[in-house]
Amino acid sequence: MRCSICGGNGVIRIPYSRRIYCRRHFLEFIESKVERCIRRYRLIRNGDLVVVGVSGGKDSVVLAYVLDKLSSVLDFDLILLHVDLGLGVYSIESRDVVYWVSRVIRKPLYIVSLRDLLGYGLPELAIASGRPMCSVCGIVKRFILNAFALEKNASSIATGHNLTDISVYMVKEFLRQNLEGISKLYPRIDGIDGVAVTRIRPLFEVYEWELKAYADLAGLRYVRTRCPGYEPFTLDNNLKQMLTALDSKHPGLLLMMARRFVKNIEKYPNPSREVSKCSVCGLLSSSDKCSFCRLTEKALGKPMGMVVREKLRSLRPTG
Ligand code: SF4
Ligand code: ZN
């Protein structure tokens, strides 16, 4: 197997383009894919400060690493935020990895511990609120990332959602006929002054298997064990298996769907952008209280949005 660019030792074949790359040209291929995505969808502008949510999994580790490489070319800065979910050994391993990443790319790392913030880790919070762990995890991380980015006056929050994840959400929302939900999968969701920071997905066109190959070939550390909250037979995970198998028989199918979705975005109903603020924490909410304040009120007897915002204000970088 020979690299399609330099004729050197090929290590990976890209089925949807039928190209073969050596290690160096594969890494450059992924980096240029992310850069094109940032330029094409205007995800980042000169002088921006981007908060990168890093869990320690391969997606967020690659995201932080590649964004750091692009930051001098595209002239922006980044800081890392890790939410420690209080999941025992898994969380300890995740912390190790995010410390390692921040040292490698030499960017400030902020760590927020759920136990320090609320007195509860994710499992206890899930039991006390009567909700599945992954749903609580989503609410908590979204709230903390947004509140932290507002405190830091950041331009955007970058998350590690990849093409495979986004395709799963797209098909799931289609099956449910939630067309507004599909339109929220665009690579950039603009923020609203003072209540919500812009969210960007620079890995929008990168398959999950490409990210794993990038992490391994670049020699990056990432958490390899499964999160204790992972449930294999959810609709999301069944769809992921199905779509991955389909894409391997029809290479590039998911990439084509994502690109055509972007072209068709105007045809989807626009999610309501009416600004409504949570009566407790003042952040964006679709009802009187935001989902984080409702969740904490149910689990702890008190809505914690404002308390958490104040604690995040005084958070200092680690190390
Ligand atoms: Fe959170 Fe569930 Fe993912 Fe674990 S598997 S990190 S609990 S969303
Ligand atoms: Zn090559």
Ligand code: ZN
């Ligand atoms: Zn709130």
